[in-house]
Amino acid sequence: MGKPMRIRAKAANGETTVRALMAHIMEGGQRKDSSGNRIPAHHITDVTASHNGKTVLTAQWGSAVSQNPFLAFTFKGGAAGEKLAISWKDNKGDSRTDEVTIS
Amino acid sequence: MKRKLALVAVLASSVMGLAHANDVEAGIAQYREMLQDGNPAELFEMSGEELWTTPRGPKNATMEKCDLGKGPGVVAAAFVELPRYFADTGRVQDLESRIVTCMVSLQGFDEAKILKTGYAKGEQANVRDMATYVAGASRELKINVPQDHQKEREMYEVGKRLFFMRSGPHDFACATCHAEDNKRIRLQGLPNLTGNPGDGIGFAAWPAYRVGNGQMWPMQKRLNDCYRQQRFPEPKFASDATIALGVYMGVNAKDAKSIAPAIKR
Amino acid sequence: MKKIIPFALVGATLVLAGCMSTSISSADADKLTAEITANSFQSKGIAKVERLQQDEANRLCSAANVAGKPLAADVAAAIEAAQLKTIQWPTDGKFLGDHAKGEKIAQSGKGLTWKDKADRVNGGNCYNCHQISKEEVSYGTLGPSLYNYGKLRGVTDPNSPAAKAVVEYTWGKLWNARAYNACSNMPRVGHNGILTEAQIKDVMALLLDPQSPVNQ
Numbered sequence: 001m002g003k004p005m006r007i008r009a010k011a012a013n014g015e016t017t018v019r020a021l022m023a024h025i026m027e028g029g030q031r032k033d034s035s036g037n038r039i040p041a042h043h044i045t046d047v048t049a050s051h052n053g054k055t056v057l058t059a060q061w062g063s064a065v066s067q068n069p070f071l072a073f074t075f076k077g078g079a080a081g082e083k084l085a086i087s088w089k090d091n092k093g094d095s096r097t098d099e100v101t102i103s
Numbered sequence: 104m105k106r107k108l109a110l111v112a113v114l115a116s117s118v119m120g121l122a123h124a125n126d127v128e129a130g131i132a133q134y135r136e137m138l139q140d141g142n143p144a145e146l147f148e149m150s151g152e153e154l155w156t157t158p159r160g161p162k163n164a165t166m167e168k169c170d171l172g173k174g175p176g177v178v179a180a181a182f183v184e185l186p187r188y189f190a191d192t193g194r195v196q197d198l199e200s201r202i203v204t205c206m207v208s209l210q211g212f213d214e215a216k217i218l219k220t221g222y223a224k225g226e227q228a229n230v231r232d233m234a235t236y237v238a239g240a241s242r243e244l245k246i247n248v249p250q251d252h253q254k255e256r257e258m259y260e261v262g263k264r265l266f267f268m269r270s271g272p273h274d275f276a277c278a279t280c281h282a283e284d285n286k287r288i289r290l291q292g293l294p295n296l297t298g299n300p301g302d303g304i305g306f307a308a309w310p311a312y313r314v315g316n317g318q319m320w321p322m323q324k325r326l327n328d329c330y331r332q333q334r335f336p337e338p339k340f341a342s343d344a345t346i347a348l349g350v351y352m353g354v355n356a357k358d359a360k361s362i363a364p365a366i367k368r
Numbered sequence: 369m370k371k372i373i374p375f376a377l378v379g380a381t382l383v384l385a386g387c388m389s390t391s392i393s394s395a396d397a398d399k400l401t402a403e404i405t406a407n408s409f410q411s412k413g414i415a416k417v418e419r420l421q422q423d424e425a426n427r428l429c430s431a432a433n434v435a436g437k438p439l440a441a442d443v444a445a446a447i448e449a450a451q452l453k454t455i456q457w458p459t460d461g462k463f464l465g466d467h468a469k470g471e472k473i474a475q476s477g478k479g480l481t482w483k484d485k486a487d488r489v490n491g492g493n494c495y496n497c498h499q500i501s502k503e504e505v506s507y508g509t510l511g512p513s514l515y516n517y518g519k520l521r522g523v524t525d526p527n528s529p530a531a532k533a534v535v536e537y538t539w540g541k542l543w544n545a546r547a548y549n550a551c552s553n554m555p556r557v558g559h560n561g562i563l564t565e566a567q568i569k570d571v572m573a574l575l576l577d578p579q580s581p582v583n584q
Contacts, residue, residue, distance in 0.1 A: 003146070003150070004146075004149055006145045006146060006149060019140065019141055021141050021142075021143055021145055021146055023143075023146040066317070067143075067317035068143035068146060068317060070140070070141030070143070072140065072141065127505060253392075256391055256392065257392045257397065257400060260391070260392050260394075260397035260400075260401075261397060261400055261401045261404055263434060264397060264398065264401040264430075264434055265401060265404075265405070267430045267433040267434050268401075268405075268422070268430050269422065269426040269429055269430045270419060270420055270421070270422045270426055271415075271419040271420075271480075272419070272480050272555070272560045272561065272562060273480070273493075273555040273560070273562065274425075274426055274546075274553075274555055274556060274560070275555070276430065276433075278433060279510075279553050280510065282433075283510075285509075286508070286509050286510050287508050287509050287510075288496050288497065288508045288510060289495060289496055289506050289507065289508050290505075290506050290507075293510075331415075331481050331482055331483065332481065334415060334419065334480045334481055335409065335415060335419060335420070336409045336410060336411050336412060336415045336416060336417045336419055336420065336482070337409065337410050337411075337412035337415065337482055338408055338409055339407075339408055339409065339410055342404075342407065342408035342409070343404040343407065343408055344404050344405060344407075344408030344409065345408070347401075347404060
């Protein structure tokens with residue numbers, strides 16, 4: 001189970017703006033340690049956001065996304081009180097889901 | 104005539120340098136503004152809050168009875184009044200040293216072991232997270248480091264002397280970089296810490312998350328890395344020297360708004 | 369734990385008395401600072417606690433800063449004279465090296481920290497404080513701009529008698545900046561072993577060689 005995310009979702013004018021901070025080391029897989037050995041890749045590969053159970057965003061991430069990624073996006077619809085959930089999966093099989101109430 | 108031309112040339116080159124520098128400063132300001140949204144420091148704050156309220160250590164107790172200077176269990180607004188004198192230990196302590204004191208007295212952890220652990224390792228990672236949490240509970244409040252107690256005033260004088268202490272192969276003191284307005288090292292602006300550098304600057308900006316290395320730096324780590332770059336030997340974690348410097352900077356920054364935990368390059 | 373300083377007992381009784389305005393005397397603050405300094409640092413890597421021992425110049429300049437008053441003229445002059453004596457002139461009489469190497473040395477801030485190995489080649493840290501070439505925009509402002517250094521001083525041939533004074537001053541300033549300004553913030557790159565003689569020659573070329581990008 002990954003570390004908790006920090007998610008904020010705000011509805012206004014028929015749209016919901018979501019801002020999510022994810023805690024993840026996001027090791028790209030190209031770096032070498034001080035002994036010259038490659039540090040294995042360990043990063044988020046898939047992100048899904050859903051509103052009231054319906055998918056509003058999917059993303060495939062690779063080694064270019066940096067540590068502790070910040071994701072911000074807007075989707076049509078959503079209202080205060082409704083649920084917004086974000087899930088991620090990484091290349092080592094770890095995952096995390098957090099849900100918030102849209103404000 | 105030749106001398107006049109030379110003087111004009113010197114002035115022209117410094118003006119050219121200045122105009123160029125202003126573009127550079129504007130660019131840095133824009134980059135900083137973009138960073139504010141989504142500060143990963145909040146992840147450390149969340150972790151710190153969880154650590155604070157979770158029973159841990161040999162005594163299986165939480166940190167919720169910890170006295171950070173405003174009474175046992177009071178976290179709100181405690182950060183902006185640190186460092187301060189504590190009667191139970193008879194010393195002036197900063198945030199991180201006080202967190203360690205509580206981890207020892209309330210939770211039964213081994214003080215010497217925590218002090219010797221390196222940055223971000225073992226229990227020091229937890230000190231870091233809790234420091235970030237406590238700092239966040241003083242967001243936007245004014246720095247108000249006390250000078251009521253004799254020892255607090257002594258530590259100010261000690262901090263001042265340490266601040267100006269030039270030594271090591273480079274003859275650097277804190278003052279070498281931090282005693283004048285509007286100076287920078289490479290492109291990094293340097294706050295003048297001999298006075299009040301303003302809201303959210305200098306003392307009022309740490310703990311901070313450093314984007315460049317993805318690390319959360321409380322004040323102890325900030326001072327540690329300053330001394331490293333000054334080519335000094337290493338300051339011991341939560342030593343009196345580091346606390347004294349905190350008193351000096353904090354008192355000088357009186358009424359500046361704290362933006363901790365902040366985000367930096 | 370810590371030994372009790374008699375002074376603190378006085379302080380304690382005054383706390384009980386309530387409102388207090390006593391401050392610590394300057395001499396006592398110096399003493400307390402020395403004790404705290406001795407207890408607060410540890411050697412790490414090549415950065416030994418011996419580095420905390422200040423030489424006379426640093427002791428005096430630091431004290432002047434704490435007091436908020438500049439050094440007395442005669443004290444400053446004495447420091448400058450003593451520092452001047454430490455300057456080691458080039459062993460082969462040649463002052464200039466390679467300006468391209470000099471640029472690399474000016475760009476590098478490496479060496480002498482506790483993370484550095486003892487055999488590491490040190491950098492000069494120059495761009496941290498100075499503008500030097502026109503191309504490099506990432507420069508500091510703690511020191512004056514050195515752009516067009518040689519050109520502005522009319523150095524067309526660094527080996528000529530006309531340029532001798534400037535060349536020697538520049539060497540001296542690099543070797544030991546305090547010889548010309550008792551409390552200069554500039555590190556004493558030669559005297560304190562930050563750069564080697566060969567490296568200083570390369571930095572000299574960066575500043576004074578008419579072919580150097582600095583003088584274009």
